[in-house]
Amino acid sequence: MGWLYRFHLKRALRDRGDMFWSLIFPLVLATLFYASFGSGKDLEQMSTIPIGVVKMADADTSFDTFLDSLNGGLLTLTEMKEEEAEAALRDRTIRGYFISTAEPSLTVAGTDLEESILGALLDGYLQNAELLRRVAEKNPLLLPAAIAEVSKSGSWVQSATVTGNETNNNLSYFFALIGMACLFGAFLGMNAAQSLRADQTALALRQSTAPTGRSRIVFAEMLAVFTIQFGNVCVLLCYLHFILYISFGERWWLLLPICLLGSITGVAWGIFLGSLRLAVGLREGLLVGSSLLMSFLAGLMFGNMKDIIAHYAPILNKVNPAALISDAFYSISVYENPARYLENLLLLALITAALTGVSFIQLGRDRYDSL
Numbered sequence: 458m459g460w461l462y463r464f465h466l467k468r469a470l471r472d473r474g475d476m477f478w479s480l481i482f483p484l485v486l487a488t489l490f491y492a493s494f495g496s497g498k499d500l501e502q503m504s505t506i507p508i509g510v511v512k513m514a515d516a517d518t519s520f521d522t523f524l525d526s527l528n529g530g531l532l533t534l535t536e537m538k539e540e541e542a543e544a545a546l547r548d549r550t551i552r553g554y555f556i557s558t559a560e561p562s563l564t565v566a567g568t569d570l571e572e573s574i575l576g577a578l579l580d581g582y583l584q585n586a587e588l589l590r591r592v593a594e595k596n597p598l599l600l601p602a603a604i605a606e607v608s609k610s611g612s613w614v615q616s617a618t619v620t621g622n623e624t625n626n627n628l629s630y631f632f633a634l635i636g637m638a639c640l641f642g643a644f645l646g647m648n649a650a651q652s653l654r655a656d657q658t659a660l661a662l663r664q665s666t667a668p669t670g671r672s673r674i675v676f677a678e679m680l681a682v683f684t685i686q687f688g689n690v691c692v693l694l695c696y697l698h699f700i701l702y703i704s705f706g707e708r709w710w711l712l713l714p715i716c717l718l719g720s721i722t723g724v725a726w727g728i729f730l731g732s733l734r735l736a737v738g739l740r741e742g743l744l745v746g747s748s749l750l751m752s753f754l755a756g757l758m759f760g761n762m763k764d765i766i767a768h769y770a771p772i773l774n775k776v777n778p779a780a781l782i783s784d785a786f787y788s789i790s791v792y793e794n795p796a797r798y799l800e801n802l803l804l805l806a807l808i809t810a811a812l813t814g815v816s817f818i819q820l821g822r823d824r825y826d827s828l
Contacts, residue, residue: 461677468652469685475644480689483638484696490634491701494627505533506571509542509554516557523582524555531574555579567764573792629760631703632786636779637752638693639719642686643744646727649682650816651737679724686720706790711798715789718805719782725812726778732819755779781805 542554553565565572697703788798
């Protein structure tokens, strides 16, 4: 088994075309992004967040006071009617709006950093309100001290990310670039699939007539291309962090599962396309077109594209591997949201399992009258 793995590893590494798209092209694009946007050390402070406030008949005066304490600092408040707030949210002139009632609520249009901050503010207020209610019930004498302590929270709020680091929206381009690099493992996957079909290449014909079991050949081929693609993505990650100084936060080791699963997904996508009974040129066209389209929808060419899709067609972000990879990076580097991180990994795993299952069924159906 070891010699089969080494053979397929050497064969894949010698394919200059596949190695260019899966390794060299992402490195070149990363350099161009760096020249355009700068490094992670050139990040700007986040500006105030424009939001609307809808005050109902039973408005919570305590909540209004809490929002007023943030006005002009972290938030830019505009009092609106609910219809005006909905229209402003659709036009993206505000990032969300609060409804001040006995039970305050928040409406946002996306899941970007600013929307996450607004949600955290509301959650913090509700938790403090519940804390004060319990103090009033159990020991009313401590209520003035508790109110004074909670009132200090406004001074704790600063314009920073959830991780405490500065950030800007240009990071979305680099995260989408990593998603594209993972998907470009499809070039290696398609080549691997074609090398297993005796009607495609002379190498596949020789392998089909070899005494070695087909399952061992398939497993060695897949393991080899997975290894190469994961190595390619790791090289890109190291280039971004250590050469271009792109910051990925403090828990960088959690990026490795994303890169590993993303690499497997990219290769699985290529194997799936390679298993289709289509002309070689058409399969290659589908590979390039689909990979670039998914990368575009993840924000590779337009940084806010993923947020726009989250507003109008959120299901696309759930089935787009490039968007899931980019969002997983955000979950670790910016949001520090483990639940969202795990959700992205789970969706990637499901997509990979579906692509792999269909591909093996397709490849297993290949029958030849003569070789």
